[in-house]
Amino acid sequence: MEQKTVPQIAELLRDAPKNWGKWGPDDEVGSLNYLTHAEVLRGVQAVRSGKTFTLQIQMAHPEGDPVWPGRMQACRMNVMDKGHWMCGKGPLFPGLAQYADDMMIMYLQGSTQYDALGHVWHDDQLWNGYDxxxxxxxxSKASVLPIAERGIVGRGVLVDIARHRGKAVLDPGETFTHRDLLDAADAQDVKIEKRDILLIRTGWIGSFYQRDKAEFYKDYVEPGLTYSPELVEWFKDMEIPNLVTDTMANEVTIDPASGAALLLHNALMRNLGVTLTEIAQLDPLAADCADDGQWSFLYAAAPLKIVNGSGAPVNPVVIK
Incomplete structure (x- = not known):
């Protein structure tokens, strides 16, 4: 069988739009610049009931966490607990206070997390043209730190593509486009507005906790958005600042047309400066939205302030 030649990303995106220089030569937060004070207030105006949801998965769960294949699971370990005092090795404080302490070893992108804009690139250039x-x-450029110090607050809208297709979870490799998102939003009776923080539920991460782990990772291919010039133009025209999904890569693992990997990371994040949030747990939020019919809300997040980091864990908060 003849093996398909995969074109280079530089060739595939030769004519793709860029926002480089739009916010100056030193910009490191990209399309988050769209989230002005007015956009924050627009998010506040979406709050109706005061219900809150957090979107981070649990970390260092004894039965395992969903992580990209090849990455190590988060490992939490005690370094101080009652056992130290039971064997006479605990420090003695005035008043005899005792305590527990622990540490964690993990990939910075081994939980719900924000990508730095410099996390993925091609042709030896990152976001904004940085080398x-x-x-x-x-x-040293386009790390997660400027994103973390800025924070992300605005009107969020959830599009439940799995529910729209009558599924608990999309199939491995199942794709959808911005037109599918618009159809699903219309069915939900919600409008995706300019500068919205866009959340997309596929059911994928939630299914990790319901499935055999070996089966989950076998021939690993995620569902997700698939590249097209029209989709990229839509993101550009809509000035989407932040894409949040319940998958590990926010896009289908391998683009079905070209065979390239991480094509949308390059088209959206590297070129347009769209911030990507991955491995979000959206099932409880989606269930509540389906119950009360409210699919828009205030979204607020701030990843950890990791100096020079390519990403950082985050626990986003939604207020309805």
């Missing part, structure tokens, strides 16, 4: 050599030893 890819700036990633050596840590991201």
């Amino acid at each position: 890819a050599q700036s990633t050596i030893g840590g991201l």
Whole structure:
């Protein structure tokens, strides 16, 4: 069988739009610049009941966490607990206070997390044209730190593509486009507005906790958005600042047309500066939205302030 030649991303995106320089030569937060004070207030105006939801998955769960294949599970370990005092090795404080302490070893993108804009690139250039050599030893440009220090607050809208297709979870490799998102939003009676923070539920991460782990990871291919010039133009025209999904890569693992991996990471994040949030737990929020018919809300998030980090864990908060 003849093997398909996969074109380089630079060739596939030769004519794709860029927002480089739009916010100046030193910008490191990209399309988050769209989230002005007015956009924050628009998000506040979406609050109706005061119900709150957090979107992070649990970390270091004894039965395992969903992580990208090849990445190590988060490992939490005690370094101090009651056992130290039981064997006479605990420190003695005035008043005899005792305590527990622990530490964690993990990939910074091994939980619900924000990508730095410099996390993925092609053709030796990151977001805003920064040289890819700036990633050596840590991201000195377009790291997660400027995103973390800025924070992300605005009107969020959830599109439940799995529910729209009558499924608990999309199939491996199942794709959808921005037109599918618009159809699903219309069925939900919600409008995706300019500068909305866009949340998309596929059911994928939620299914991790319901399935055999070996089966979940077998021939690993996620469902997700698939690249097209029209989709990229839509994101650009809509000035979407932040894409949040319940998958590990926010896009189908391998683009079915070209065979390239991480094509939308390059088209949306590298070129347009759209911030990507991955591995979100959206099932409880989606169930509540389906129950009360409210699919828009205030979204607020701030990843950890990791200096030179390519990403950082986050626990986003939704207020309805």
